[in-house]
Amino acid sequence: MPASRSLGRSLGLWALLIAASGILAYALALARFPAALLLGPMLAAIAFGVRGAGIALPKAPFQAAQALIGCLVAHAVNAEITGTLLDDGLLILLVVLVTVAAGAVVGVVLTRMRILPGTTAAWGSSPGGAAAMVAMAEEYGSDPRLVAFMQYVRVAAVVLSASLVACLLTDTDLPAGAGQAVAPAAPLGSVLATLAIATLGAGIALALRLPAGALVGPMLLGSALHATGIASISLPAWLLDGAYAVIGWYVGLRFTRETLRETLHAFPGIAAATLAVIALCAAWAFGLTRILPIDFLTAFLATSPGGFDSVAIIAVGSKADVSFVLAVQTLRLFVVLVTGPILARWIARAAPPDPAVRG
Template sequence: MLASFTPPSRAHLLCLVIGAAGGFVFYLLHMPLPWMLGAMAFTTLAAVSGVRIALMPRVRMVFVAVLGIMLGSQFSPAILDHVAMWLVSFLWLGLYVVIATWAVRWFYVKIARYDPVTAYFAAAPGGLSEMILAGSAFGGDEARISLAHGARILVAVFALSFGYRWFGGYAPGGAPMLGTTAPLATIDIFWLALAGFAGYFVARLIRLPAHALVGPMFLSAALHLAGVTESKPPQEVVVIAQVVIGSMIGARFTGLAFGLVLRGILLAVGATALLLGLAAAFGLAVAWSAGLPFASTLLAFAPGGLAEMSLIALALGIDAAYVSSHHVVRIFMIIVAAPLVFRLLGGRRSG
């Protein structure tokens, strides 16, 4: 294992330094979710300015797993009382995925003038890596699909973070701290570490999507639901995880032409506005039919990434277990159904 270790390059170190600087600046400015948003903003600007930055996959996996452990700690036995309401919400989610995909596909075909294959896989709201691979296999434009998903997450995170602050009254000062500041007992460190390592490797072995986050989250949730531990990862580690996740988003734009990125972000503003409108409509429907808070249902249906939307929920004190569960289910729906539906509807390779 040590023999295969690759030391970080200048691009890897620079990415983390820029991300940490951005997070610190946003923290000083009292921005919402400062460590992730600041890292995301600074690394995105660096990437589109031509700075060569990258993030080591192993570093990313470690801190994504930390977030998974943190999310799992939000599950408690009391959640079992709400399972019936969650099932109603999951049914609405399935309908949302279908309508949202076709609405955004129309947007990318008619407005962006993308070919049908690229438009379809750029529109499917979830599973970034999987949609890039599937879209490429069918002959879609890999760069445009990647940019569409990366820019969607970028726009959605900023829009929702500031939207909840400006219109929802979620002030940073009133939000709960992420992670624990109390010293962890040795046994709790053991259980949290077990959730991270075992969850990661088991999820990877059975090929779960987003395995670095989903596996630790599931095992951490099981330990917390069973009452084995009530502990959370240390606050400092969660802050670093936010910097890494934010930097990861910005680093995706490295090597892309400025004009391509700018157009992609502008298109993502339109696509994300459409998705947020649909998410709000479905969020209201779920809030009405299942008796759940609209602040939670909107974030559960919002068109951002699993890690990013879950972090927003944690930072705002919104039911993170509910939000993260819906994004996990959405990703499963998209990954399983999108290529299959494309074939059933007579989809052909582009070109």
């Protein structure tokens, strides 16, 4: 009986979460927010998580949603991205390095102020894929709860700020957001091929233990097949809507009351650091508009410090230059994955001596 009662409670909470997500997503869609179907579920899940609802989304659905977003990104990847990297490669690398440097500076400040331990501050402030940073932080001995808290606070802040900027700068009659990037009547053969690419790409990447493999694998495989014309990427709107919602729930439900209680003393520093990184990237984005013939929305999304899947959804659903945004975001993801361990050790060495040890 207790087990059935617990199951009934969980199902009831999920029904309430789905209803609240739908209401919020619809309201945001009416306000013409890009990625409303991601933002609405995420905000609803944050409220449920912080209030101690006690429900969580398993990792498998999240990885499946990431695989679909990887295919969505692959749909937008073509020869233009390669051309963008070739034409503006040095500048794109500079954009990436500035964003990574901003995260490193924030990590050093948090460490010097004793708000967080050195390696935890390093991984938490790294502007890469949140799931990949949490996984790598745990492997290198950092507190994964604090890292996850920092990463997902930043993801939430980036999604909110990027959605707001896109809403203000995008004049569109397509309120739902990213779903319009894919044909509403997707051919069955193309849909099945896309699902096969998602499954195969994610399976290979996860077997090879690539960071963020569920997203990166389908993105790389799908991009190669789609750009060469070997396969056509097609995703029906309802499937993408489900993927957006799953990612929003997975991120939002991580904001639990217990995590907030454990990290309450660090929250002001984490919030200030998050806003500082976003502000630095926004200032750099404004500078890019003076250097390159791109609009501010494109520059802002390109320099936004994660998460990759959320920014990709917003970019595809707005009037941004998707090829430039994805080129910068993809390159930065790999740069962060390579430099992460080095920066973590460097930031850890910047920590002041422990007074207890010195005494």
